[in-house]
Amino acid sequence: MHFLLIARDGTDEKAPERRLxxxxxxxxxxxxxxxxxxxxxxxxxxDDKGTMEGSVLIMDFETREDLEEYLEKEPYxxxxxxxxxxxxxxxxxxxxxxxxPGSCMRQN
Numbered sequence: 001m002h003f004l005l006i007a008r009d010g011t012d013e014k015a016p017e018r019r020l021x022x023x024x025x026x027x028x029x030x031x032x033x034x035x036x037x038x039x040x041x042x043x044x045x046x047d048d049k050g051t052m053e054g055s056v057l058i059m060d061f062e063t064r065e066d067l068e069e070y071l072e073k074e075p076y077x078x079x080x081x082x083x084x085x086x087x088x089x090x091x092x093x094x095x096x097x098x099x100x101p102g103s104c105m106r107q108n
Contacts, residue, residue, distance in 0.1 A: 001060070003067055004090045007082040008045070008054040015081070019052060022079035029075055033059070038070075040092060055082070058092060 009015050033039035038060050045054035055076070061067040067087065076082045 001062065001064070002040070002090045002092045003059045003061065003064070004088045005057040005059060006045075006054070006086040006088075007057070007076065008084040009052065009081055010083040011053075015083075016051075018079055018081045019076070022075040022081055025075035025079075026081075029073075030057075033070070040097075058090065060092075064089075 009019060030039050030042060039057060040060055041056075041058040043056045044052045045056060047053050059067060059070075061070065064087070071077050071085070074082075077085070
C-alpha cells in the first residue's frame with residue numbers, strides 16, 4: 001500500500017541543527033528503504049528562501065502499522081527533527097512506478 005508522508009520540521013531555533021545532526025542517518029535509512037522498494041519518492045520541503053522545513057515521501061508498506069513501525073525508528077523522528085507528520089494513503093499509478101525510483105532520492 002502506498003502512503004504519502006508530509007513531515008514538517010520544528011520551527012524553533014535549534015531545528016536546523018537537529019536536521020543536520022541526523023541527516024546522514026536519515027539518508028542511510030531512506031537509501032536502504034529505496035533499495036528495498038519501500039521509499040519510492042522523496043523531496044525536501046523548502047520555504048521561499050530555499051531553507052529546508054520538512055520532507056515529503058511516498059512510501060510502500062504492506063500496512064499502516066508497518067509504516068508506523070518504521071517511523072518509530074526513523075532518525076528524523078527519534079531526533080525530533082520532524083515535529084508534525086501527516087500520513088495519507090495514496091495510489092501511485094503504474095505510469096510513475098516505471099520511473100527509476102532512485103532518481104528522486106539523489107543528493108545534490
